[in-house]
Amino acid sequence: xxxxxxxxxxxxxxxxDVQWGGALFKASASVxxxxxxxxDAGSIISAYFQKEMAAYSLADLPLGGPNPWVGLxxxxxxxxxxxxxxxxxxxxxxxxxxPLQPRM
Numbered sequence: 001x002x003x004x005x006x007x008x009x010x011x012x013x014x015x016x017d018v019q020w021g022g023a024l025f026k027a028s029a030s031v032x033x034x035x036x037x038x039x040d041a042g043s044i045i046s047a048y049f050q051k052e053m054a055a056y057s058l059a060d061l062p063l064g065g066p067n068p069w070v071g072l073x074x075x076x077x078x079x080x081x082x083x084x085x086x087x088x089x090x091x092x093x094x095x096x097x098x099p100l101q102p103r104m
Contacts, residue, residue, distance in 0.1 A: 055079065055088040 006014050025033040031049050034042040046056035059075040079085055 053089075055085040058085075 006016050019039070021027065024039055027045065027048055030042060030044050031052055033039065034044065044053070046053040046059070050057065056079070058078060065071055079089070
């Protein structure tokens with residue numbers, strides 16, 4: 001499902017081979033493994049890596065709202081534009097990808 005949509009949106013230039021949790025490495029090894037290229041891309045749960053991803057703790061504040069998408073976009077904006085956050089993330093071996101756009 002996701003692979004087909006990614007292929008469609010990229011004109012066939014991208015293909016995903018989705019490997020679910022634990023298939024390639026343990027969650028506790030995800031930062032190192034993705035950084036080492038075990039996978040070309042991946043999701044990292046920042047709560048598991050509080051020291052390495054301290055800047056992301058801002059997104060874990062218990063603030064609610066009627067639209068989770070607005071919160072996601074605000075967090076993405078902070079991660080990309082606030083100098084202190086981008087400097088904290090700069091020495092890492094990963095990059096922040098643009099969030100996928102929701103279907104309307």
